[in-house]
Amino acid sequence: MTTRPTATFTTLRSALTLTPSEQVRCNNVHTLHTLVLAGFPTPAPSEAAPPPRRENVLYAVHRGDPLTDRQRRLIAAPPERVLVQAPARPDWQPLIDDGRLTRAETFPVEHRVQANDIISIRVIANPVMRSISSGKRHSLTTPHDATRWLHRHLTRIGLDTALGDIITDKRVRITGSRKGTPLTVICRDMTARSRVLDPELLVQALTAGIGPAKAYGCGLLRIHLTEHNRGDKSPVVI
Template identity: 30%
Template structure:
C-alpha cells in the first residue's frame, strides 16, 4: 500500500471548487490512478481511501491506495510536490499488544427502518436507512465496537476514560453526476487517540479497506503512528 501526502494551494481555484463539493474532490483523488475496465469501481480496484486534515493555516490531503499513484498532472493545485511512501514497514510491524497513536475521520451511522415500515401491517418492501450518530458518547461507543471488529482496543488514559478525543467535523456535501444526481451529505467525526493492537491481521485489513461508510467521500481512512509522549 501507498500513502500520499498532498498539500493543496489554498488559492487554487480547483481546490476551492473541490472544497465545496465532495464529488469533485473524489474525482480529483481518483485522477491519480489509471482508468479501469469491467464492473469493479475504480476506487475499489485501486483500494483508494482519502482524508482531508484541516489546520488553522493549511490543509493536507492524505490518499492511501493499493496502486502507486501519479500526481504529476495536478500542477498548481498543490503548494508543494506530492510525497508518496510505502506502508509495508508499518503493516509488517503490527504485533499484538503494540500501542499506536491513530487518527480516523469516520461517518458513524446507525441503521433504522422508517417508522411506517415498523408497523406489523406494512406489506411494502423493507429498506434500511442510515442516520448519523449525534451524541458524543454514542460516537465513542461506535468506535469501540469498530475496534472489536477490526483488531484493536482503545486503552484507558490517565483519567481512566478511553484515550481518544472525539470531535465533530464540519458537514460536507456534494452532488453526484449522472441520471440520478443525488445530493451527498456526510457528517464526519474525527477520532484522535491511542489504540492497542489485538489482532494484527484484522487491523491490517481495516487499514487497507477503511472503517465505516462514505469511504468514497473522505471517511474511513485510519492512520497510525508511534505513540505520542505523555
C-alpha cells in the same frame, strides 16, 4: 519463549497540496473525490497492471477551522491538503501540470504490529447507525454515541480500547453535489489509544478502512506505535 503474533502492513501514501483555485472547486466533496481518483488513470489495454479498486483508495483531508451556516451548524472549510493511500503508485503529474496541485509527494509506509503493542489511532469517521425499519443510515448526533460507534469498530478489527481512551471532536458537515443531487457527509475527527489483540485483523482494516463514506474522505486509519511490549509473559496494561 512464546512468539507473539505479528503482521506487517505496507502501502503507498501521497501528500497532496491543492492550489487555491482547486481548494475552492474541491469544496464540493464529489469534485475532491474525482481529483483523488484522477491519480489512478485507467491503463491502456496493452498495460498489464490494472488500477487499484476504488474501495482500496482511501484518503484523509486537512482543512482549516470549520465555518458556521445559518442554522449554526459546523461546515467543513475547503480542503487544503490531502493524504491518499493506495496499493499502487499514482501519477499526479497531470494534475500538477493542469494547475490543480502545487505539490505531490508519494512515499512508502510500513507498519509492523505485534499482539499487545500499544498504538495511537487517528481517523476522520462518519459514525452512523442503520434504521431497523427503513434500512437507511442516520448520523449519530452525540459524542457519546460516536464514541461507542468507534469502540465497536475498533473491537471488530482486533483492538482493545477503553472508552475513556477515545476522543471525539465536533460534528462537521462536508457538502457537495453529484449530477445535481446534493451530497452531505457528517464526520468527526476521532483519536484513540488501543492495545493490539489481533495484528492480522488490524492490517486488514488499515488496508480497507473503517465505516462508511470512504469515497468522501472517511475511514483511513493513521496509526503510530506508542509502546512496544517486549515481554511475552504478560499483556501491556493501559
